[in-house]
Amino acid sequence: xxxxxxxxxxxxxxxxxxxxxxxxxxxxxxxxxxxxxxxxxxxxxxxxxxxxxxxxxxxxxxxxxxxxxxxxxxxxxxxxxxxxxxxxxxxxxxxxxxxxxxxxxxxxxxxxxxxxxxxxxxxxxxxxxxxxxxxxxxxxxxxxxxxxxx
Amino acid sequence: xxxxxxxxxxxxxxxxxxxxxxxxxxxxxxxxxxxxxxxxxxxxxxxxxxxxxxxxxxxxxxxxxxxxxxxxxxxxxxxxxxxxxxxxxxxxxxxxxxxxxxxxxxxxxxxxxxxxxxxxxxxxxxxxxxxxxxxxxxxxxxxxxxxxxx
Numbered sequence: 001x002x003x004x005x006x007x008x009x010x011x012x013x014x015x016x017x018x019x020x021x022x023x024x025x026x027x028x029x030x031x032x033x034x035x036x037x038x039x040x041x042x043x044x045x046x047x048x049x050x051x052x053x054x055x056x057x058x059x060x061x062x063x064x065x066x067x068x069x070x071x072x073x074x075x076x077x078x079x080x081x082x083x084x085x086x087x088x089x090x091x092x093x094x095x096x097x098x099x100x101x102x103x104x105x106x107x108x109x110x111x112x113x114x115x116x117x118x119x120x121x122x123x124x125x126x127x128x129x130x131x132x133x134x135x136x137x138x139x140x141x142x143x144x145x146x147x148x149x150x
Numbered sequence: 151x152x153x154x155x156x157x158x159x160x161x162x163x164x165x166x167x168x169x170x171x172x173x174x175x176x177x178x179x180x181x182x183x184x185x186x187x188x189x190x191x192x193x194x195x196x197x198x199x200x201x202x203x204x205x206x207x208x209x210x211x212x213x214x215x216x217x218x219x220x221x222x223x224x225x226x227x228x229x230x231x232x233x234x235x236x237x238x239x240x241x242x243x244x245x246x247x248x249x250x251x252x253x254x255x256x257x258x259x260x261x262x263x264x265x266x267x268x269x270x271x272x273x274x275x276x277x278x279x280x281x282x283x284x285x286x287x288x289x290x291x292x293x294x295x296x297x298x299x300x
Contacts, residue, residue: 001197003173010261012250013180023153026171030163047151085253090288091277092249095241100162103235111160117290119282127241128278132269138183138240140267
């Protein structure tokens with residue numbers, strides 16, 4: 001299989017990875033969730049080649065995850081903002097960050113802490129079923145072909 | 151910045167991506183969560199080069215996400231199983247799958263459905279705060295340098 005063919009695979013994981021599963025793309029989205037919007041910001045923070053950065057930004061715009069907005073005329077300048085589909089990737093970022101906190105941190109602990117603004121506690125997000133409110137564990141997830149009536 | 155340097159960045163997202171953010175790696179982990187364990191299974195299902203597959207498997211073993219277990223002698227054969235750290239990536243897989251279901255599905259709907267075995271409903275997992283049980287939304291997450299007393 002070629003990476004370019006992933007988008008047509010009958011699998012939501014494969015299709016998502018076709019859009020965000022490339023090197024640097026999720027890191028670029030981390031920057032977007034931290035409020036960065038401009039090419040020069042991304043470039044100075046990620047220190048990757050402008051060619052790669054331009055390619056990844058265009059790819060995310062094409063797939064409706066970022067939108068390109070004019071913020072200045074003469075000369076015209078654009079910035080990149082998360083769309084609703086882009087913001088919907090937040091659980092992906094949080095789950096990646098939490099795994100890193102748990103398994104990749106230095107002995108002194110994670111370098112950054114996320115706090116849940118609603119209650120003020122250090123954020124520990126758990127996946128729960130929207131129907132029964134029980135935690136979602138790997139062994140409880142049953143994969144079935146086709147649709148379940150909702 | 152070079153991709154190889156990500157692992158030393160003071161960021162749990164960067165460090166996680168250093169381990170699982172490469173093309174094919176998350177797709178390989180999808181296979182592991184679906185119960186696949188053997189090189190030939192991965193190879194026939196992903197249809198990627200044996201060199202890439204071997205590289206990705208070794209990388210995951212080195213980082214403690216998969217462990218290599220002998221399942222046959224004469225000749226010796228190994229299989230790959232998720233470790234506890236590997237199983238802890240389940241929320242990453244679920245959040246990727248759910249985003250794909252929502253934004254990358256064909257008009258006829260997602261090709262595969264996940265059911266929550268506990269209650270029998272189509273799985274819709276939501277991230278909730280383990281402290282206050284409220285849903286975790288992007289705007290409620292405050293990022294702070296250093297540690298919060300837990």
